[in-house]
Amino acid sequence: xxxxxxxxxxxxxxxxxxxxxxxxxxxxxxxxxxxxxxxxxxxxxxxxxxxxxxxxxxxxxxxxxxxxxxxxxxxxxxxxxxxxxxxxxxxxxxxxxxxxxxxxxxxxxxxxxxxxxxxxxxxxxxxxxxxxxxxxxxxxxxxxxxxxxxxxxxxxxxxxxxxxxxxxxxxxxxxxxxxxxxxxxxxxxxxxxxxxxxxxxxxxxxxxxxxxxxxxxxxxxxxxxxxxxxxxxxxxxxxxxxxxxxxxxxxxxxxxxxxxxxxxxxxxxxxxxxxxxxxxxxxxxxxxxxxxxxxxxxxxxxxxxxxxxxxxxxxxxxxxxxxxxxxxxxxxxxxxxxxxxxxxxxxxxxxxxxxx
Amino acid sequence: xxxxxxxxxxxxxxxxxxxxxxxxxxxxxxxxxxxxxxxxxxxxxxxxxxxxxxxxxxxxxxxxxxxxxxxxxxxxxxxxxxxxxxxxxxxxxxxxxxxxxxxxxxxxxxxxxxxxxxxxxxxxxxxxxxxxxxxxxxxxxxxxxxxxxxxxxxxxxxxxxxxxxxxxxxxxxxxxxxxxxxxxxxxxxxxxxxxxxxxxxxxxxxxxxxxxxxxxxxxxxxxxxxxxxxxxxxxxxxxxxxxxxxxxxxxxxxxxxxxxxxxxxxxxxxxxxxxxxxxxxxxxxxxxxxxxxxxxxxxxxxxxxxxxxxxxxxxxxxxxxxxxxxxxxxxxxxxxxxxxxxxxxxxxxxxxxxxxxxxxxxxxxxxxxxxxxxxxxxxxxxxxxxxxxxxxxxxxxxxxxxxxxxxxxxxxxxxxxxxxxxxxxxxxxxxxxxxxxxxxxxxxxxxxxxxxxxxxxxxxxxxxxxxx
Numbered sequence: 020x021x022x023x024x025x026x027x028x029x030x031x032x033x034x035x036x037x038x039x040x041x042x043x044x045x046x047x048x049x050x051x052x053x054x055x056x057x058x059x060x061x062x063x064x065x066x067x068x069x070x071x072x073x074x075x076x077x078x079x080x081x082x083x084x085x086x087x088x089x090x091x092x093x094x095x096x097x098x099x100x101x102x103x104x105x106x107x108x109x110x111x112x113x114x115x116x117x118x119x120x121x122x123x124x125x126x127x128x129x130x131x132x133x134x135x136x137x138x139x140x141x142x143x144x145x146x147x148x149x150x151x152x153x154x155x156x157x158x159x160x161x162x163x164x165x166x167x168x169x170x171x172x173x174x175x176x177x178x179x180x181x182x183x184x185x186x187x188x189x190x191x192x193x194x195x196x197x198x199x200x201x202x203x204x205x206x207x208x209x210x211x212x213x214x215x216x217x218x219x220x221x222x223x224x225x226x227x228x229x230x231x232x233x234x235x236x237x238x239x240x241x242x243x244x245x246x247x248x249x250x251x252x253x254x255x256x257x258x259x260x261x262x263x264x265x266x267x268x269x270x271x272x273x274x275x276x277x278x279x280x281x282x283x284x285x286x287x288x289x290x291x292x293x294x295x296x297x298x299x300x301x302x303x304x305x306x307x308x309x310x311x312x313x314x315x316x317x318x319x320x321x322x323x324x325x326x327x328x329x330x331x332x333x334x335x336x337x338x339x340x341x342x343x344x345x346x347x348x349x350x351x352x353x354x355x356x357x358x359x360x361x362x363x364x365x366x367x368x369x370x371x372x373x374x375x
Numbered sequence: 376x377x378x379x380x381x382x383x384x385x386x387x388x389x390x391x392x393x394x395x396x397x398x399x400x401x402x403x404x405x406x407x408x409x410x411x412x413x414x415x416x417x418x419x420x421x422x423x424x425x426x427x428x429x430x431x432x433x434x435x436x437x438x439x440x441x442x443x444x445x446x447x448x449x450x451x452x453x454x455x456x457x458x459x460x461x462x463x464x465x466x467x468x469x470x471x472x473x474x475x476x477x478x479x480x481x482x483x484x485x486x487x488x489x490x491x492x493x494x495x496x497x498x499x500x501x502x503x504x505x506x507x508x509x510x511x512x513x514x515x516x517x518x519x520x521x522x523x524x525x526x527x528x529x530x531x532x533x534x535x536x537x538x539x540x541x542x543x544x545x546x547x548x549x550x551x552x553x554x555x556x557x558x559x560x561x562x563x564x565x566x567x568x569x570x571x572x573x574x575x576x577x578x579x580x581x582x583x584x585x586x587x588x589x590x591x592x593x594x595x596x597x598x599x600x601x602x603x604x605x606x607x608x609x610x611x612x613x614x615x616x617x618x619x620x621x622x623x624x625x626x627x628x629x630x631x632x633x634x635x636x637x638x639x640x641x642x643x644x645x646x647x648x649x650x651x652x653x654x655x656x657x658x659x660x661x662x663x664x665x666x667x668x669x670x671x672x673x674x675x676x677x678x679x680x681x682x683x684x685x686x687x688x689x690x691x692x693x694x695x696x697x698x699x700x701x702x703x704x705x706x707x708x709x710x711x712x713x714x715x716x717x718x719x720x721x722x723x724x725x726x727x728x729x730x731x732x733x734x735x736x737x738x739x740x741x742x743x744x745x746x747x748x749x750x751x752x753x754x755x756x757x758x759x760x761x762x763x764x765x766x767x768x769x770x771x772x773x774x775x776x777x778x779x780x781x782x783x784x785x786x787x788x789x790x791x792x793x794x795x796x797x798x799x800x801x802x803x804x805x806x807x808x809x810x811x812x813x814x815x816x817x818x819x820x821x822x823x824x825x826x827x828x829x830x831x832x833x834x835x836x837x838x839x840x841x842x843x
Contacts, residue, residue: 033679040680041689052696190822192772194779195815198794202803202811210806219803313687317776321798331688332780335695343692350688358683 023366030362034355041351045344046112050105054340055112058122059099067092116348126337127330136345139330144349146222147326151315153242154249155308161250162257163300167293169258170265181262184255193252194317200248201321217244220323245322253311260303264296271295298369305361312354379835386831392824400639411636412787416628423532425627426474426614430809434617440470445615451608453598461609463594467499470587472568474614475537480596481530482607484522489514490600494533496571499590504548504571506541507533522603530608536567545570556580622809625800630793634813637790641771641821644701644789648708648770653763655709656716657755661747663717664724674717681714687776694782701784704777708770716762720755727754757836765829768822775818790814 049055070091074084100108115121119137128134129142169178205219218224218241228234268274269292277291278284319328327346334342380386408414415421426445435442446465453459461480478494494507510533515523525531535541542562549556549570560580561567572592573585596609621631663674690707697703727733728751736746775791777783783792793814797803802810 033683036676037680037683041684044689045692048692048696186823186826189826190768191819192776194776195794195819198798198803198811198815202806202808206803206806309683309685312685313776316687316691317779320780331691335691335781343695347688347692350685354685 027363027366031359034359034362038351038355041348042113042116043109045116045348046109049112049116049344050109052340053105054344055105055108056101058341059101062122063092063095063099063101066095116344119345119348121341121345124334124342125339127333127339127342136341139342140327140345140349143325143327143330144353146324147315147319147328148353150242150245150319150324150326151312154246154315155253155304155311157246158250158253159257159304162254163261165254166258166261167265167288167296170262170292171269171288173262173266178262181255181258184251185259186255188252188254188256191252192317193248193311193314194321196251197245197248197318197321200244204244204247220321222325245318245324248318248322252314253307256307261296261300264299265292268292268295298365298371301361301365301368305358305365308357308361309354312350312357316350380828380831383831385827389824389827389829389831392820393828396638396642396821396824399635400642403635403639407636410786412785416633416636416788417785419626422623422627422629424477424479424612424614425623425629426616426618427623427627428625428805428807428810429474429614429616429618429623430807431620431622432617433620434622434809441468442471442616443467443469443473443613445618446473446613447610449608449610453606456602458597458599459605460598461596461606463611465592465594465611465613466590467572467587467592468589469616471616472572472582472585472587474568474616475565476535476568476571477612477614478533478535478594478596479530479610479612480606480608481526483512483525483531483605484607485512485525485604486521486523486601488600490598490604493597494535495595495597497593497595498571499588499592500574502548504545506535506544507538530610536565537562542567549575553578554580621813622807624793624796624802624807624810630810630813633788633793634790634817636788637793637814637817640701640787640789641774641818644705644708644774645767645771645821645825647705648712649763649767651709652712652766652770653716653759656713656762657720657752657759659713660717660720661724661751661755664721665728665743665747665751671721675721678714678717681711682718684711686711687773690773690777691780691782694777699777699782699784701787704774704782704784708773712766712770716759716766719762720759723755723758724751727751761829761832761836764825764832767825771818771821790818794818 046055067088071084071088074087079087096102100111105112119140121136123134124136124139127139129138131138131142133139165177165181169175169181172178200217201219205215205217208214208216209219220241222241223234223237224241228237274287274291277287282291315326316328316331318324319326320332323329327349330342331346333339334346380390424447429445430442432444435444448463448465450461450463453461480492483490489512492507492510492512493505494510495503495505497503510531512525533541539558539562542558545567546556546558546561549561549566552575554570554575555578556566557580561570564580564582566580566582566585569582569585573587575584576586577584594611596606598604598606619629619631621629621634624630659674659678663671663678690711693707694704697707733746733750736750741749774783774789775794778789778791779795779798781795783789783795785792791814794811797807797810797814801807
């Protein structure tokens with residue numbers, strides 16, 4: 020048990036180091052590009068104006084107000100750290116990014132009209148998680164299932180199909196598959212035959228259906244095309260990877276022994292092949308995670324999915340720096356959290372780590 | 376090594392793709408100007424005569440209705456003395472109507488009086504339509520001496536489809552033959568080509584009520600003036616519905632040209648990033664593996680962090696901050712591309728380090744630098760080369776991704792940018808498949824070529840795989 024805690028702790032430390040590294044890196048860019056100064060000055064101007072308003076309402080003489088405001092301005096600037104160059108403020112900037120306390124965006128808004136950066140991000144985050152998680156999970160689960168099946172039928176027709184599909188996964192980016200699908204399945208039938216089989220983009224129809232069930236079905240309808248794209252993009256490499264792992268394991272002595280004992284093939288597959296195959300499968304899931312998170316940024320834009328990827332594009336278009344910094348941080352955070360969950364899963368399925 | 380590579384079918388396919396791409400790139404570098412992006416591609420004026428959103432020419436083989444091909448003809452020598460005529464014979468046999476008709480002339484030289492210029496078309500059914508009867512030419516300015524020259528720098532362009540006077544004339548022509556059109560309808564629905572190249576089926580004024588009239592159309596630019604008055608160059612453009620090998624985009628740009636220019640750019644991006652990232656990765660990998668200790672720990676932890684990042688968000692941030700220039704994109708890709716190589720090379724170095732010849736060299740008094748350079752580097756060089764090949768498609772795809780998010784270098788057309796412009800300017804909504812599929816297909820084909828070569832190379836250069 021002690022070794023388990025130790026392994027977990029070290030994984031955790033590495034991931035925290037990744038996060039801190041990114042935060043530090045972001046803070047330096049933010050400071051050096053003058054964005055931090057700009058942001059703090061906006062806060063300063065805002066609070067000084069509020070203070071002045073307050074004094075005016077108290078009907079103090081104007082000279083007295085001016086003196087007080089100048090004094091307030093000075094203490095406030097010192098408090099925010101504006102009287103020092105940016106590199107003395109790095110801890111403060113890191114803290115601000117970490118808590119998503121990045122003030123207001125320049126242009127972008129959340130769905131309820133807030134310009135607070137944290138609000139904008141939190142508004143979109145669930146949409147991205149739904150899209151990414153469902154896309155990766157469905158293709159991984161089906162891929163693992165098919166891979167287990169064809170691992171014992173190497174050389175069959177379906178095996179060859181999967182090999183070709185894995186080559187496709189290597190070469191064709193997810194977002195291009197999405198583009199082709201939108202062209203062929205959404206706009207094509209609509210323009211040629213006048214029927215809308217799949218929606219060309221978005222998360223729900225406009226206006227969205229009122230009823231909860233209809234809303235949910237409409238959501239699924241919009242989710243289907245991105246999911247098909249994810250499936251085409253990721254399924255092949257999953258099935259092929261699992262097939263290779265299964266192929267290696269089924270040549271091991273303990274599998275032959277299980278078969279020689281006369282165990283039914285189903286049991287052999289489940290207990291003697293799947294179990295030892297799980298850890299390497301999880302490893303490949305962990306390794307592909309960073310790639311798929313990046314892949315969904317552009318895929319969201321292609322499908323006009325209102326998640327963080329589309330927000331990224333909008334922020335670039337509007338040169339909305341605070342949102343861009345926040346997005347880079349949130350993407351790293353999502354990645355680190357997902358990695359950590361997978362590492363825990365890994366320890367659960369791999370007894371060698373647990374009972375070391 | 377090459378002979379072994381050629382034994383592998385995947386290797387042969389991959390190599391031939393890459394060879395083909397290299398030949399195309401060399402051709403483009405030799406024939407295209409280096410500032411093609413700024414001078415032509417991003418200059419909408421250059422493309423104004425081209426048809427907009429036209430599918431490729433060969434699309435005609437797949438459709439029942441024959442689409443109009445783009446027609447450009449130049450005439451320099453007129454017929455006649457006092458009244459000079461520049462005559463164009465245009466054979467029209469398509470089932471659809473052209474997008475538009477443009478007439479251009481340049482280098483008008485005249486003496487004494489301003490010549491009168493008119494444009495007339497004679498249809499196959501004998502009907503004559505005067506499109507322009509008096510094109511206004513700036514008269515001699517005070518103090519200007521003979522001969523007077525006009526339209527030398529830029530030609531006089533008559534966009535016959537939208538020119539108000541032409542629209543008024545063709546409207547009265549069609550109404551005289553039983554139509555009920557107003558000039559606004561003709562202008563807004565772009566019916567001028569329909570009226571000239573077709574007959575009315577019924578009196579409603581819409582594109583559907585015209586049927587094409589096949590045959591030879593004679594377009595004439597007529598100039599009546601002095602004997603010595605001349606025009607050096609007259610051009611008639613009939614904008615088709617199909618154009619070139621790859622069609623055109625919303626600005627009328629020839630997509631084939633943009634795609635061609637993208638070949639060397641893609642190979643350059645992929646090549647430079649792969650070469651430099653591999654050099655850095657191999658150097659750090661050797662140092663890390665051979666020297667070990669704190670240096671090893673430091674390099675490996677740093678590489679771990681880099682390899683464990685979702686890189687695209689950080690690429691976006693850096694290119695956003697540094698500005699969307701191709702050199703910045705390449706620099707950032709190099710800075711984040713070496714980590715994977717370092718980790719792999721280090722593990723290879725660790726096994727090479729324990730071999731007898733390294734041991735012997737050390738005992739003979741060789742310095743660390745010598746051993747790394749002369750004994751370790753040659754051992755890992757073949758595999759590094761394979762890794763370099765493998766990292767090319769990643770760089771090309773990353774550039775395409777950045778372009779698709781609007782961070783492409785606006786002065787250099789790339790495949791990713793063509794895709795992005797297609798997406799942003801309604802290629803999907805207009806079902807402009809030629810504008811979306813071809814750039815994406817080229818990106819994918821490049822990636823396939825490099826990946827296939829890598830797959831064929833790997834068993835040859837990886838000692839671990841060779842033993843099996």
